[in-house]
Amino acid sequence: MNFSKWVSLIFILNLFCPTLSFSDSSSSSSSSSSNGLTEIPKRFLQFAKRPELFDWMVGIRRKIHENPELGYEEFETSKLIRTELDKMGITYKYPVAVTGVIGSIGTGGPPFVAIRADMDALPMQEMVEWEHKSKIPGKMHACGHDAHVAMLLGAAKILQEHREEIKGTILLVFQPAEEGGGGALKLIDEGVLENVNAIFGLHVSANLAVGEVHSKAGPIGAGNGFFEAVISGKGGHAAIPQHSVDPILAASNVIVSLQHLVSREADPLDPQVVTVAKFQGGGAFNVIPDSVTIGGTFRAFSKESFMQLRYRIEEVIRGQAAVQRCNATVDFFTEAKLFYPPTINHKGLHEHFLNVAGDMIGIHKVKDVKPLMGSEDFAFYQEVIPGYFFLIGMQNVTRGRLESEHSPHYQVNEDAFPYGAALHASLAARYLLEYQPEVSFSERKFHDEL
Ligand SMILES: [Zn+2]
């Protein structure tokens, strides 16, 4: 998940969002009866658990883990993906958004559904000593994106083996730069979601048991923005404060005032965060500096709350600095597109997820997740088309506690792979069988000819 930087474009327009409806299963042209439909997730899971498929996924993941690449630099990872797609006979588009690969399985015609994996690593040193430790100093897959790629390739294998059952087209989205680079936004800009009816994405989670999946309808991840302010006064001797305008004191008051935004202005039932995480100013015991730089993050689960925070952060910084006779400039990094929207799961797709995951692992293992204040660039897709994001468990208590994401001690439990691969494949295949886009009269006439 992206807990770091960010991309703007809070107001992406809904480019294409067709109304979806259940097709009547009794009149479905699919060879699967409604009974057959419910069997798909179990069959796919059994397929994914076969030793040859499991070992293959593990091998791919370990190769990627050894050679981590940062956002928009995933050239070797992308090459590995394309080599495997070639071997499976799956066509793809490349390059998309620098290193992205979009595979395609099925009829080539509508409806279209997408399943997505992020490919990028983090700029940090791996501290886990094991056979497949990162070979690149200062770079590490510490968020499980190597596992995500392996599972999406696993799904590709399942789907390609069962391509006769696919009633439409499944796009395999291998996305660059989730960790702050806004790879999702770049893919959207390049038209990847055109005509796509829905998209699914997953993240491995160290806190949930293997064989369990967690998610919910509505918001599951917060919108996330960053701010930085330079508060300028007038430097001078610390013993003669009357000749200076002290930006340290002004910045301190600004920070205290910022803490009132959530505690006094926000609805207590609408979770929000304002954190000042950066404070730089001064270098000597006896010098009042000219200026101080502060910076931090703000988070909320709705666009309205998010934009209100953004507005008030700027107002408070400028106003409070002025009270202390200082000037302030505030930067929200909108140029660098450093805003991520809230991750909001589509209600209809949540029902679909409950049905498919329930059929696969039993509904008692499909649990509600508590929303996180973290953010995920999958949210960009959800601003454009219905999207659904869920977590799959990796925890095995008998093997000890796993570190959480972005830890240098982060480890992936590969036992989760069959579940991720089979869920990706089942969600997409069943979506095409159960949901059909409503077509206009003229389109229907056209389709009648088929
Ligand atoms: Zn992640």
Ligand SMILES: [Zn+2]
């Ligand atoms: Zn991450």
